[in-house]
Amino acid sequence: MSEYPAEAIPDQDNLYLRVHRNHFLRGEILSPAFKGHPPGALSTNWCKYSTPKEARAQGRQPPENYGVVGLRVGAVRKIPQQVVLHSPLPENRAHTDVRGPKGTDEVIDGFVAASTWKVRLGEPL
Amino acid sequence: MPLLEQPTKVAYAPPPIVFRATGHPTIGGLVVSRVAYPNVRRTSAALLSHVARSLLQDEIARSSWIVELGDDWDEAGSPGYAPETLDAAVTILRRLATLQEQRGSFLPVPKILPGLDGIVELRWRSQEWRLLMQVQPSGEATFYGQLTGTSVRGSLPADEQKLLDWIDSAIS
Numbered sequence: 483m484s485e486y487p488a489e490a491i492p493d494q495d496n497l498y499l500r501v502h503r504n505h506f507l508r509g510e511i512l513s514p515a516f517k518g519h520p521p522g523a524l525s526t527n528w529c530k531y532s533t534p535k536e537a538r539a540q541g542r543q544p545p546e547n548y549g550v551v552g553l554r555v556g557a558v559r560k561i562p563q564q565v566v567l568h569s570p571l572p573e574n575r576a577h578t579d580v581r582g583p584k585g586t587d588e589v590i591d592g593f594v595a596a597s598t599w600k601v602r603l604g605e606p607l
Numbered sequence: 608m609p610l611l612e613q614p615t616k617v618a619y620a621p622p623p624i625v626f627r628a629t630g631h632p633t634i635g636g637l638v639v640s641r642v643a644y645p646n647v648r649r650t651s652a653a654l655l656s657h658v659a660r661s662l663l664q665d666e667i668a669r670s671s672w673i674v675e676l677g678d679d680w681d682e683a684g685s686p687g688y689a690p691e692t693l694d695a696a697v698t699i700l701r702r703l704a705t706l707q708e709q710r711g712s713f714l715p716v717p718k719i720l721p722g723l724d725g726i727v728e729l730r731w732r733s734q735e736w737r738l739l740m741q742v743q744p745s746g747e748a749t750f751y752g753q754l755t756g757t758s759v760r761g762s763l764p765a766d767e768q769k770l771l772d773w774i775d776s777a778i779s
Binding site: 514 | 680
């Protein structure tokens with residue numbers, strides 16, 4: 483149970499998503515980057531409580547293995563069946579889930595189109 | 608008179624075909640340059656067809672490594688890709704290219720990419736439009752595209768004509 487309350491996230495805010503180097507190829511973010519763990523629950527950081535570099539540093543692997551993309555909340559909410567849910571953790575107040583099925587063409591296209599690089603792969607720490 | 612003098616020795620070997628923004632004919636928004644075709648005497652529909660097929664073939668050849676990805680290739684638990692899935696994607700792509708050419712234009716070359724859960728993905732992206740197609744291990748394919756203000760979705764082969772009509776409007 484988190485000590486932080488869940489808050490409403492405005493449409494104009496950004497969510498930061500770590501993208502592992504294995505999910506970036508030929509200038510494209512691959513679909514598995516948006517799958518989530520467990521499937522359907524995509525973990526991101528809300529910009530109110532996190533910077534892109536902080537999000538990059540929270541992966542299981544060294545930060546140099548990740549880039550970070552920003553996802554505008556309003557754009558994410560327009561992707562079919564996707565729900566943005568602030569779900570703070572004791573160690574990460576920014577933690578936000580994007581819940582919903584991730585496998586359809588329209589959903590994948592929506593996430594790809596909504597992504598903008600905030601920290602590129604290989605960028606200095 | 609032949610259109611090309613020994614073109615294949617140039618067209619199918621590195622360095623890749625070079626394009627530049629001039630007044631030359633285009634394929635899917637790209638401009639054919641004589642840099643890669645120094646022996647071209649004149650451009651024509653036959654040459655454009657030749658280049659379009661060459662570009663498509665390059666992409667297909669480039670995608671062959673996808674089937675070498677084993678289970679957990681991304682260290683996130685994703686499964687590998689069956690050769691049959693890639694074959695199905697290539698078959699669909701070749702068919703669409705042929706049908707598009709019969710309509711008098713050329714199918715822009717997509718990127719062939721590893722997708723979710725063993726699916727092979729085809730992605731087209733330009734400034735004005737984008738199209739994503741997923742080919743399942745079963746060989747079934749679905750697609751979704753967006754062009755300013757309009758979208759298209761469906762599955763193949765049922766919605767093939769709808770897809771081709773939409774591509775026509777996107778690239779025209």
